[in-house]
Amino acid sequence: MAQSPSTVLLTRPLAESQQLQQLLAVEGINAVCQPLFEIVPGHQLPQVADMVASADIIIAVSKHAVQQAGSVFDQHWPERPTYIAVGPATQAQWQQQSVNQVVVPNRHDSEGLLELxxxxxxxxxxxxxxxxxxxxxxxxxxxTQRHAQVSYCECYQRRVITLNSSQLVPYWQQQNVNCLVVTSAEQLTQLIELCRGDHESWLYSSRLLTVSKRIAALASNAGFNKISVSDGASNAALKATLMQVLNKAKSS
Known part of the structure; x- marks a missing residue:
């Protein structure tokens, strides 16, 4: 009997998951979108305009931070600061808001930022x-150890979406989901909690694609043993790595 096509579970916020789903569909790859969090405004968002106005350097650690912050002051970012984005997706979000000079590290994490x-x-x-x-x-x-005056601005929050695991996980299994895309430690924790108990063996036998060695280590410690790390957090990078992973699995 021919094996059913693999299906990929996408756990990013809805808009990002749907975009990746469309990219995968072009390649004939089935995907199911199930966001685990929704993005809502952060508690410090009303302060962001004043904080940005007095900054020498602004670092955005996700595109959601740029989206939320830009909405507060109508996307009119000041010209004076140096703008630094953790990765290309965050850089692209700033460029959509007419901030064209954005520095991006080669390594898209805190360590990469600190090397700039x-x-x-x-x-x-x-x-x-x-x-x-x-x-x-x-x-x-x-x-701070380098004697900078550092301030955080909480521009957004991830709010957990309430899901019924007793219905949802069997549906994923019926769809032959055996590859999971997880792009944050919070998503990983929530997915593990969702599958706790009866669905753990299915979860840990699935392939996991994530975006950093840190999250991969957390997944390995939790019990996953088929883990791949994408070259970046953009949907284009995730698609490229997914295609490699699935093609390799198909040929093995």
Whole structure:
């Protein structure tokens, strides 16, 4: 009997998942969208315009931070600061808002940001980190040690979507989902919680694609043993890595 085509589970926020689903459909790859979080405005969003106006360097750690912040002051970002994005997707979001000079590290994580020449001599400079409700503590810690004046601005929050696992997980299994795309530690934690108990063996036997070695290590410690790390967090990078992973699995 011929094996049913593999189906990929996409756990990013809805718009991003749908975009990736469309990219995969062009390649004949089945995908199911199931966001685990929704993006909502953060508690500090009303303060972002004042914080950005007085900053020397602005670092955005996700495109959601740029989307939310830009909506507050009608996308009129000041010209004076140096703009730094954690990766190409965040850079592209800024460019959509007419911020064209955006620095991006070769490595799309806190360590990569800290290696940038623009963040070496920062003593006395005011650095604002646009983020969600938590994260990037290493970045702030290291910049503070370099004597920068560092402030966080919580531009958005990830709010958990309530899901019925007793119905949802069997549906995924019926759709032959055996590859999971998880792009944050929060998504990984929520997915594990959703499958706790009866569905754990299915979860940990599935292939997992993620976007950083840190998340891959968390997944390995949790029990996953088929883990791949994408070259980036953009949907284009995820698609390219997924195609490699699925083609390799098909031929093995």
């Amino acid at each position: 020449p623009q963040l070496q001599q920062v003593a006395g400079l005011r650095v604002v980190i646009l983020r969600g409700q938590a994260g990037r503590e290493l970045l702030a810690q290291q910049l």
